[in-house]
Amino acid sequence: MDKIIRELISYDHQARTILQEARQAKEKAEKELPEEEEKLYHDYLQRAKERTNRIQEQMEGSNRDDIAKMEESYRQESERLEGVYQANREKWIEELYSRCIGVSAVVERRTQ
Secondary structure, rough: HHHHHHHHHHHHHHHHHHHHHHHHHHHHHHHHHHHHHHHHHHHHHHHHHHHHHHHHHHHHHHHHHHHHHHHHHHHHHHHHHHHHHHHHHHHHHHHHHHHHHHHHHHHHHHHH
């Protein structure tokens, strides 16, 4: 019977030790939880900022490419228009002149 009592006391001692360790683990977890939560929050924010920056850089790169294409298109169109102007300049001047003179001649005839 003494043996059984000693075993029960031993089991009780082991159970108390396990319970004490569990309580300590719980207290430690409760202390560390806010810190871990804060760390996770800041990590999440950091990843979100990095992702936002990557997307913004991609968009800016895309916009730069679009702007470069538009500028090249504008330059080519300007050159084409300048060529058309140079090829037709004299003809257009003469046509405008003759139309102005023709209109003023018609206007002079009506006033007379």
